[in-house]
Amino acid sequence: MRARTSLVVPAILVNLSDYWASVNSAGNEVRQFNTLGDKQLNLMPWRFRNLYAVTLSNLTHAGAAVPKFPTIPRLSIVVPFRGDSDSFESTLISVLQHLPDACEVIVPHAGDYDDPFELADEVRFVETAASLTNQIGEAAAIARGRFVHILSDGYRATEDWTETAYDAFEQHDTGMVVPVVRRSLGDGIVHAGWTRARGTACDLIGAGSDRLAGKQLRSVEGSFLSASFWRRDLLRSLTGSFRGDDVIEASMVYSLLSRQSGWRCVCAPECTLEVAENTAGDDYPNQISRNHRRLQAIADHFGNGGWGKSFGRLVATCLTSGIGSAVARATAPLAARSVAANLHDQGVLRSDEQAETIRIPVTSHQPLRRAA
Structure with missing residues (x-):
């Protein structure tokens, strides 16, 4: 031998x-x-x-x-393969380059990625349906980390980007953490989560600004699934709550369902991701404008809506997004039944139902030995 x-x-x-x-x-x-x-x-x-x-x-x-x-990973990083090999591999390389300790990487795909770089020793590949929500659900089901980080095509990890996300999860009722997405380090913000506003059902936080003000940090209602951190058990419980593959719609549903179940959404301003040009994250304003009716119907499902508010929304949206978006948003009740049929809000983990880790104080400074 x-x-x-x-x-x-x-x-x-x-x-x-x-x-x-x-x-x-x-x-x-x-x-x-x-x-x-x-x-x-x-x-x-x-x-x-x-x-x-x-x-x-x-x-x-x-x-x-x-x-x-071998130790149990603290974080499971999910990098879904959506069909664009160049964009996907750019994201995966950035994750492996800056990979934190105690992490695992999971790549869900629809059977159309053949691992040309032979990364099976470092990455867990899992074959799923093509839907992004299904890919995330399958990955969450096998994730071993206590927290799950989703990083879709076009986003790039940066050095130590997960550290402040961990800090935000120190609060027991923090269910999701929002990173700050920029085009490159030092450039303006693309988005840092979303919130409902007077002139839009889904307003991108911090878009176009250099830094986030305290008011903006406090106004964040949710994250975009394509770049987000979650408690694993919460994310698992959200699987199947929305039948649809639109990223923004799914992001709103997951975030609002979580808030309805007592979870908080926190933005970590020092947790920075980069996004390449011409990716979905760069095109969110246009996607929101084209889909204002359904997005407003989702917001109404978790708040106050109906025809009584239509005129006010028509005026407010005209001033910010134009007449097309204004009409679509004002007629949101037309999509209410379709949206409700795609929602299943039962079984979502509540913040007061989660299993908590109890820290036992150590009175001795002698090193501990692992039991055989």
Whole structure:
């Protein structure tokens, strides 16, 4: 067995003394494996290294009494493949380049991505239906992280972009966290979530400004699914609540259902993503303008609507979005029945129903040993 350059620790070591005895019995072979193993591991490209392979030098390192075991990821990053290979791969590369610790990456696709770069050791590929909401639902169902981050085509991760999102989840009733999307670092904001406003059913927060004011941060009602952070169990419970594949419609439904169930939506102003030109995230204003009737019907489903408010909406929307959007928004009651038929708001996890992690205070500073 001289060709082997590393040893992989079994998942469960019942008796560590037996393991060390087998290692020491190798005599001079130990030193040979030691040298070759370290040399090969260091020369291997980072993306082909086995994070759970332990060379003999690691095992015999002073103070390393117990080998490291695989840990449960804290965050599951979902990068759906929507058919545009260049845009998708740009997003996936940015995630792998800036990948935080304790993360897993999941790529849902409709069977049309063949992994040309052989990333199966780093990425969990799952075959789903082509619908974005189905892709997100399938990924959430197998996600192991406590939190799920969705990053769709055209968006690019930046260095340490997840850190302030974690901070926002420290509040027990924070169900979703909104990042700030820019065209490039330092450029103007494309969007930082959305809110309902007098002149529109879905107003992009911060669009065109350089930074977010306190009032804007407090007004965020929801995130866009294509670039958002969620508590995993909440996202799972939302799966199937909306039958449709329009990203903005689904984003409004998921966000408003969450708020109805007692969850808060928080914007993390230091959590920055970039978006490429001519992507869906760059075209949201036009999509909202073309679909104002259904978006207003969704907003009315979770608030106050009806024909009594139509005239006021007609006037307000004329001043901001033009006569076409104004008429569409004023006639939102015509789409109310269709929207209601696509909604299923039962079974959404409430904020007071979630399982909470209880922190046990540690009175000793001695290092803890993992049980076998």
